[in-house]
Amino acid sequence: MHNVNTRFHKTVVYSIVGIMLIPILATFVYSLSSRWGATVLPDGFTFDWYVKLLTDPRFLQAFGRSLFICIASLTLSVLLVLPAIFVVFYYFPKLDKLMNVLILLPFAVPPVVSSVGLLQLYADSEISLIGTPWILIGTYFTIALPFMYRAISNSFEAINLNDLMDAAHLLGASTTKAFLMVILPNLKKGLMASLFLSFSFLLGEFVFANILVGTRYETLQIYLYNMRQTSGHFTSALVMTYFLFIFFLTWLASRFSRGVKQ
Amino acid sequence: MSSSVLSPSSSESRSNLASTWLKRFKPAIWLVPFALFFYLFQLAPMIWVLLNSFIYDGEFALDNYIEVLDSAFMMQAFGNSLWLAVWSSIFGLAIATLLVSSLRRVDSKVRDGVIAFTNMSSNFAGVPLSFAFIIILGTNGAITLLLKQYGLLGDFDLYGKWGLLAIYIYFQIPLAVLLLYPAFDALSDDWQAAAALLGAKTSQYWAKIALPVLSPALFGTFIILIANAIGAYASVYALTSGNYNVITIRIASLVSGDLFLEPNLAAAISVILMALLAFITVINQWLISKSYAGRK
Numbered sequence: 001m002h003n004v005n006t007r008f009h010k011t012v013v014y015s016i017v018g019i020m021l022i023p024i025l026a027t028f029v030y031s032l033s034s035r036w037g038a039t040v041l042p043d044g045f046t047f048d049w050y051v052k053l054l055t056d057p058r059f060l061q062a063f064g065r066s067l068f069i070c071i072a073s074l075t076l077s078v079l080l081v082l083p084a085i086f087v088v089f090y091y092f093p094k095l096d097k098l099m100n101v102l103i104l105l106p107f108a109v110p111p112v113v114s115s116v117g118l119l120q121l122y123a124d125s126e127i128s129l130i131g132t133p134w135i136l137i138g139t140y141f142t143i144a145l146p147f148m149y150r151a152i153s154n155s156f157e158a159i160n161l162n163d164l165m166d167a168a169h170l171l172g173a174s175t176t177k178a179f180l181m182v183i184l185p186n187l188k189k190g191l192m193a194s195l196f197l198s199f200s201f202l203l204g205e206f207v208f209a210n211i212l213v214g215t216r217y218e219t220l221q222i223y224l225y226n227m228r229q230t231s232g233h234f235t236s237a238l239v240m241t242y243f244l245f246i247f248f249l250t251w252l253a254s255r256f257s258r259g260v261k262q
Numbered sequence: 263m264s265s266s267v268l269s270p271s272s273s274e275s276r277s278n279l280a281s282t283w284l285k286r287f288k289p290a291i292w293l294v295p296f297a298l299f300f301y302l303f304q305l306a307p308m309i310w311v312l313l314n315s316f317i318y319d320g321e322f323a324l325d326n327y328i329e330v331l332d333s334a335f336m337m338q339a340f341g342n343s344l345w346l347a348v349w350s351s352i353f354g355l356a357i358a359t360l361l362v363s364s365l366r367r368v369d370s371k372v373r374d375g376v377i378a379f380t381n382m383s384s385n386f387a388g389v390p391l392s393f394a395f396i397i398i399l400g401t402n403g404a405i406t407l408l409l410k411q412y413g414l415l416g417d418f419d420l421y422g423k424w425g426l427l428a429i430y431i432y433f434q435i436p437l438a439v440l441l442l443y444p445a446f447d448a449l450s451d452d453w454q455a456a457a458a459l460l461g462a463k464t465s466q467y468w469a470k471i472a473l474p475v476l477s478p479a480l481f482g483t484f485i486i487l488i489a490n491a492i493g494a495y496a497s498v499y500a501l502t503s504g505n506y507n508v509i510t511i512r513i514a515s516l517v518s519g520d521l522f523l524e525p526n527l528a529a530a531i532s533v534i535l536m537a538l539l540a541f542i543t544v545i546n547q548w549l550i551s552k553s554y555a556g557r558k
Contacts, residue, residue: 005367009368010362013376016361017376027393079295083292083296084292090294092289110493114303114308115307115518116528120314121306121465167364170285206388206500235284248386
């Protein structure tokens with residue numbers, strides 16, 4: 001009886017995961033095949049598509065731009081969110097409720113809706129932000145915010161903030177020093193996990209990039225979209241390279257978040 | 263606290279009061295940059311959308327809304343979006359529930375692996391996912407050819423509504439799994455054993471015990487899936503180059519298309535979309551309060 005049940009559950013898990021894997025595996029095989037026309041199986045295998053991709057300066061530039069935007073917006077997010085959460089938790093704990101409502105907004109409002117307002121607000125001003133990476137850095141801050149706020153505030157709840165601060169003050173540290181040398185090291189793991197996680201989905205962001213900036217500052221996703229008319233093998237190699245990078249980032253994130261639990 | 267009683271309004275105590283007030287709120291300076299950026303990139307665009315949806319030809323009017331509601335094309339876009347959102351959420355939720363419930367019965371190594379995989383595949387959405395689907399299910403896709411060889415598949419078209427539904431379900435599953443997985447902690451293993459001991463079949467256990475206990479989590483996940491699907495843009499855009507009529511494509515084409523830019527009309531559609539989401543959320547909350555867990 002028990003054995004039959006276990007087998008049933010295993011079948012369910014493997015078949016659903018198996019179906020989910022098909023698009024990824026097919027893309028992988030396609031990216032390695034020299035030609036895969038009107039047949040079920042490919043004609044031959046080759047690494048040419050990867051070589052072609054990794055030597056394409058346009059790809060490298062797009063990748064570099066994406067990395068720049070992601071790193072810049074995550075740096076901005078940390079600089080804005082970290083002191084704000086500390087102040088909320090240490091001085092105004094009642095504000096946490098309001099913050100929890102505010103950070104739902106980026107979730108609740110679809111990016112397409114936000115971009116309607118953003119386009120009108122920042123297109124006509126004296127220094128136009130539309131079409132530049134700067135507008136993306138600002139909007140990506142709002143996308144990363146809910147995840148970072150939740151992760152960091154969870155870490156804050158896990159430590160005895162007031163006791164730690166009191167102890168540091170007693171030993172003669174200023175509030176700033178106590179924050180940097182006592183609190184920050186305690187937040188490191190939660191912060192790193194949320195950063196890698198945010199990195200991986202900021203890299204996949206398409207809506208803001210396409211509507212607000214488009215080809216004027218070609219990021220990875222826009223490059224991917226613009227390559228749709230070229231060979232499917234080439235775009236598969238591109239998708240797989242992107243997926244490998246995402247895999248690496250989520251792996252890093254899970255390593256750090258596992259550290260949090262221990 | 264008792265300064266008004268003790269001191270006869272000397273200027274010293276007032277400055278004291280001011281300085282303690284200043285001291286108390288000085289840390290709030292650190293909230294200012296955060297608040298500024300949040301306002302500039304999140305609140306201000308929302309406010310712009312709300313205000314300008316009521317402005318037509320420079321005057322306050324409801325014409326934008328009337329134009330949207332009168333247009334069969336716009337209503338079709340809303341209809342298509344809702345159809346995709348509801349069905350992809352139902353299927354996504356059902357498959358995820360099945361997966362998560364079985365996941366808790368297999369050994370932990372497999373479980374951790376599957377959770378890691380879902381974490382990763384939740385980022386496999388939008389443009390890259392559409393390309394993967396084109397490769398396997400497109401006109402010359404490997405699976406299309408395989409199924410056609412055996413005479414299956416009929417007139418399945420990846421670039422039509424069934425193809426879109428398939429891709430929507432695909433990106434809903436990982437999200438639903440990640441949201442539902444912690445909720446299953448609420449189910450105690452003993453309950454199933456107890457129910458079995460009392461003679462309940464597995465189906466009865468699910469219908470009478472497990473699903474009612476899980477209902478708040480299921481409804482909550484359902485709402486997030488609906489919002490996720492209604493707001494989806496990249497997959498449809500990449501798959502059909504914006505030719506399939508869903509509401510996000512309409513909004514985007516009114517603000518960033520090549521011709522006929524009508525940002526105020528886009529704003530009105532956006533407000534209707536948000537109202538629709540709010541309405542679904544309210545209904546959902548009402549259902550949760552009616553459910554077993556809400557009545558407790």
